[in-house]
Amino acid sequence: MSVSNFFNGKYILVTGGSGFIGKILIEKLLRSCGGIEKIYVLLRRKKDNAPEERLKIITDYQLFDTLKKINPEVIKKLVPICGDLAKPKLGLTEEDTQTLIENVDIIYHGAASVRFDDHLRDAVLLNTRGTKEVVDIAMQAKKLVTFVHISTSYCNCDRFEVEEKIYPAHADWKSTIRLAEEVDQHTLSILSPKYIYPLPNTYTFAKSLSEHVVNDLCKGKLLATIVRPSIVVPSLNEPIPGWIENFNGPVGLLCGGGKGVLKTCYGEENSTFDWIPVDILTKLLILITYEKALSNDIDEIPVYNAAAGEKTVMTHKELMDYGRKSIWDAPYTNLLWYPSCSMVNNLYKFYAYFLLYHLIPALLVDGLLKAFGRETMMLKIQRKLFVANTALSHFMTNSWKFKNAKVKALQKHVDEDGTQTFSFGHYFDMTSDGKYAHCRQAKIASSKLLFNEEYKREKGLRNTMIFWILDSVLHVTVFGILLWYLISKIEIITAVNNTINSYLVYFNEL
CATH class of the missing domain: 3.40.50.720 (NAD(P)-binding Rossmann-like Domain)
Known part of the structure; x- marks a missing residue:
């Protein structure tokens, strides 16, 4: 039978x-x-x-x-x-x-x-x-x-x-x-x-x-x-x-990272799932x-x-690498930002990155949405991401x-x-x-099944390129401002030192 x-x-x-x-x-x-x-x-x-x-x-x-x-x-x-x-x-x-x-x-x-x-x-x-x-x-x-x-x-x-x-x-x-x-x-x-x-x-x-x-x-x-x-x-x-x-398991990482929402997560890259x-x-x-x-x-x-x-079985590093490869190979049509995601195994480092790459941008976006009379959403999304990562931490750091x-x-x-x-x-x-x-x-299928959008590779590539340029400009700008601030600090400190040295020379001559 x-x-x-x-x-x-x-x-x-x-x-x-x-x-x-x-x-x-x-x-x-x-x-x-x-x-x-x-x-x-x-x-x-x-x-x-x-x-x-x-x-x-x-x-x-x-x-x-x-x-x-x-x-x-x-x-x-x-x-x-x-x-x-x-x-x-x-x-x-x-x-x-x-x-x-x-x-x-x-x-x-x-x-x-x-x-x-x-x-x-x-x-x-x-x-x-x-x-x-x-x-x-x-x-x-x-x-x-x-x-x-x-x-x-x-x-x-x-x-x-x-x-x-x-x-x-x-x-x-x-x-x-x-x-x-x-x-x-x-x-x-x-x-x-x-x-x-x-x-x-x-x-x-x-x-x-x-x-x-x-x-x-x-x-x-x-x-x-x-x-x-x-x-x-x-x-x-x-x-x-x-x-x-649903967004459960590895799909959540692929989708969140692919949309540009998930920038950092807590886990051990070499652990397997x-x-x-x-x-x-x-x-x-x-x-x-x-x-x-x-x-x-x-x-x-x-x-x-x-x-x-x-x-x-796969390591989390493998999954992250596949996700990075799919950014240009199978891009989402609509993005929130340029897709990039890293995994850290230090809890304090994760908190710092989450504050820098998740909470602060979410506050800025929600502030703009509120200013234009739109419904805020980014903080809600980031809260869900944080809760999900916390709940999964035991499984993302062990094999x-x-x-x-x-x-x-x-x-x-x-x-x-x-x-x-x-x-x-x-x-x-x-x-x-x-x-x-x-x-x-799975990523291509999720476009329609989870985000209700048609998969269009050419449009996705164009949007990904636009956000890559914006992301690069943002990083260069922020880095430039920090560099300018440090240089100005150094110049101020140098000027102060020169002034002090001048006074020291004057008093020594007296």
């Missing part, structure tokens, strides 16, 4: 279907596993949009255009389910709960808050208790084949070498959920830093506990797996090269589902590190090694399948040119 045929007639539940990974997973399942019966998508009511409207908005994205050309009717297999991961029992109605229990064969649990600065209560209720509520549905599902929990490679970032196994818990998940439900926010805020130690933020802490929720509740009872993606980045090829919809394109991740999720179902082993909860490994032997071993299923539908091996053998090509494509 081929991988795609395994999904024939299956009913699937996807949580986090409106997120970056969730959308690509749904699209890949519908495009490459056409025999699927239905995909239930857990969506919460957002503002005035009901789940049905939100699902329509999602499938109207350019992301689904290829699928619609191949088989437009397949979109009808998506069924929205109104629910909320942060609520007890997922906020589901009894009818919807029963529908899932009676029909679901496969569950992909990917919904989570990925904010690093979430309050401990919010992170635990959504990421840890939410996982428990999804597992409860899985435990009751009458036809369940397998349950796939999407975690993160960094949930054990207190270790700098992470194997494909579950590590001892940093706290008891049951007690932590009880604390989040019963203790007031002020007390939790005081307890939080010590309670989550040695993990750096509430996100990694809550995701770490969620792995133990899956392990404790599912082991020996149902087929379950834990998948740990590293930093999820734009797609390599499918369904659109460079598809991206692990990354995985979102389309490669979705292929791995499908292959892992297939492998676990074939094993029929409920006594073990396997862990897969969906990570680049030693060859494909991790993620073992991924189990993930690489999935290649056997690709070979058995006889097609390239789920091929991923090229990702683990990327050259420097391949990495740059991916960064370049």
Whole structure:
């Protein structure tokens, strides 16, 4: 039986279907596993949009255009389910709960808050208790084949070498959920830093506990797996090269530096970061589902590190170099200033540079905007950049090694399948040119997807040249003023010294 045929007639539940990974997973399942019966998508009511409207908005994205050309009717297999991961029992109605229990064969649990600065209560209720509520549905599902929990490679970032196994818990998940439900926010805020130690933020802490929720509740009872993606980045090829919809991770550096907004950041240039394109991740999720179902082993909860490994990882210096190369090779059409960005590993130096290159220019620009009756924006942008850099500092100054032997071993299923539908091996053998090509494509795609502007290389080159001239003139002017000031100071000091010497000579002669 081929991988795609395994999904024939299956009913699937996807949580986090409106997120970056969730959308690509749904699209890949519908495009490459056409025999699927239905995909239930857990969506919460957002503002005035009901789940049905939100699902329509999602499938109207350019992301689904290829699928619609191949088989437009397949979109009808998506069924929205109104629910909320942060609520007890997922906020589901009894009818919807029963529908899932009676029909679901496969569950992909990917919904989570990925904010690093979430309050401990919010992170635990959504990421840890939410996982428990999804597992409860899985435990009751009458036809369940397998349950796939999407975690993160960094949930054990207190270790700098992470194997494909579950590590001892940093706290008891049951007690932590009880604390989040019963203790007031002020007390939790005081307890939080010590309670989550040695993990750096509430996100990694809550995701770490969620792995133990899956392990404790599912082991020996149902087929379950834990998948740990590293930093999820734009797609390599499918369904659109460079598809991206947020500024998280390395994309933020490329976009901020490329627009001329980000001038300096705090980090260690030689530290590495692990990354995985979102389309490669979705292929791995499908292959892992297939492998676990074939094993029929409920006594073990396997862990897969969906990570680049030693060859494909990048240093921050590499990323910065690719960004500098793309300034002229793939320039943005509209810029705020000439793109240039440096990374410093000294915190005090970073503060000084941030004041000089970020805050002072932001104050000047906002002052001009206010003078002309326009809405100020630069200080808000710079505040977000500073908060983001502070939150990411632990990850930008350290390196991790993620073992991924189990993930690489999935290649056997690709070979058995006889097609390239789920091929991923090229990702683990990327050259420097391949990495740059991916960064370049992601930057080009971000023009339309993140900044809503058409990519026009000639116009971008012209604007980049204009800002390069302005930037050069500004630097020369500032340097000239400083030089003039120093020379004038020296002249004054020389004049004073000459005067003093004259008086000394006069008094000596007397």
